[in-house]
Amino acid sequence: MTGRERELQAPSPQDMTILAETFRLLGDPTRLGILFFCMARPQSVGDIAEGLGLSQSLVSHHLRLLRGARLVRGERRAKQVFYALADRHVSDMLRDMASHIAEEQDDA
Amino acid sequence: MTGRERELQAPSPQDMTILAETFRLLGDPTRLGILFFCMARPQSVGDIAEGLGLSQSLVSHHLRLLRGARLVRGERRAKQVFYALADRHVSDMLRDMASHIAEEQDDA
DNA sequence: ATTAAATATGAACATGTATTCATGTGTTAA
DNA sequence: TTAACACATGAATACATGTTCATATTTAAT
Numbered sequence: 001m002t003g004r005e006r007e008l009q010a011p012s013p014q015d016m017t018i019l020a021e022t023f024r025l026l027g028d029p030t031r032l033g034i035l036f037f038c039m040a041r042p043q044s045v046g047d048i049a050e051g052l053g054l055s056q057s058l059v060s061h062h063l064r065l066l067r068g069a070r071l072v073r074g075e076r077r078a079k080q081v082f083y084a085l086a087d088r089h090v091s092d093m094l095r096d097m098a099s100h101i102a103e104e105q106d107d108a
Numbered sequence: 109m110t111g112r113e114r115e116l117q118a119p120s121p122q123d124m125t126i127l128a129e130t131f132r133l134l135g136d137p138t139r140l141g142i143l144f145f146c147m148a149r150p151q152s153v154g155d156i157a158e159g160l161g162l163s164q165s166l167v168s169h170h171l172r173l174l175r176g177a178r179l180v181r182g183e184r185r186a187k188q189v190f191y192a193l194a195d196r197h198v199s200d201m202l203r204d205m206a207s208h209i210a211e212e213q214d215d216a
Numbered sequence: 217a218t219t220a221a222a223t224a225t226g227a228a229c230a231t232g233t234a235t236t237c238a239t240g241t242g243t244t245a246a
Numbered sequence: 247t248t249a250a251c252a253c254a255t256g257a258a259t260a261c262a263t264g265t266t267c268a269t270a271t272t273t274a275a276t
Contacts, residue, residue, distance in 0.1 A: 010144040011206045019209050020137040027132030028264075029124065036118040045223055058265060060224055070212075079222050079273055089208045096204045098119045100197045101127050104178075136234075153253055166235060168254055187243055187252045 025069050026094075030054065031062050034083075038072065039091060042082035133177050134202075138162065139170050142191075146180065147199060150190035 011019060026032055033052050037043055043051070049059045063083055066072040071090050074081045085091045119127060134140055141160050145151055151159070157167045171191055174180040179198050182189045193199045 010147070011210070015206065015209050016137065016140065016144075018212075019206060020135060020140045022135075022205070022209065023131050023140065024135030027128060027130075027135040029128040030264080032124065032128045032131065036124075039118070046221095055266075056223070057225090057267080061265080064224080076223095076273085081223065087212075089212050093205060093208050097130070097201060098123065098127060100201050101123050101130065102119070104126075104195075104197050138234080154251095163236075164253070165237080165255090169235080172254075184243090184253095189253065 021069060022071070022093075025065060025071060026097075028062075030058070031066060034059065034062055034066070035071065035085065035090075035094060038083050038085060039094070042075070042084035044080040044082050046080065048083070130177060130179070130201075133173060133179060134205075136170075138166070139174060142167065142170055142174070143179065143193065143198075143202060146191050146193060147202070150183070150192040152188040152190050154188065156191070 010016070026035070030052075034048055037048055037051055045056060045059055045063065048054070048063075049056045052059075063072060063074065066083075067074060070086050072083045073086045074083045076082075085094075118124070134143070138160075142156055145156055145159055153164060153167055153171065156162070156171075157164045160167075171180060171182065175182060178194050180191050181194045182191045184190075193202075
């Protein structure tokens, strides 16, 4: 115990880069919608497109970016590819942020 | 208890918008740097600029965006304006995300 | 082999945005 | 009132990026 328990050190430059990149990808409404749409269970590209009212091409483009950042994982089943959040960290991040935003509204 | 305790409902459209906007603002390396720089204690605009090697104008422009989203708060003291994270939610968000990213690196 | 279905990719475009430069506004001291 | 300091703002620009359209690739069925 140093008496400064709440001291917060800035992330390493490397983590900073990844952090900013992650935030940037989550900062697009379309991509954010895709992520929440895949949260409950894996969804095929077509399902995402239809469910969110987006073109198949657009969804595929966004999924490529999300894949590149390891935010989602895609698995083939026959002709379709089902996408899911990459791991628990991703879903936890979304959940945490969502709850922070929700609480923030109270004390406006 | 429903047996589906981990069920996650998507945020409301309104929260979705705020969430995406928040992510978008955090998605810029310069802004992210400014936020972490102000985390420990309030910092003046000049200190931020000098500390991060940025122009005063650029810092001011970014602070305006961060203010608009209520991510930071500015307080005047004499000639200077000291900026701090708006509230605990903001610092918690940054801390949470940073730790998620840090842990994510382990199981690469 | 053809055909159809599902997804991925490349080019093109329009829009958004981070940065710089110049200038304005507010505050303190003389 | 000036002058100097600290910060804010507007215009301009270079660059990034979200979206569409057309087309390629992969898989399954006949």
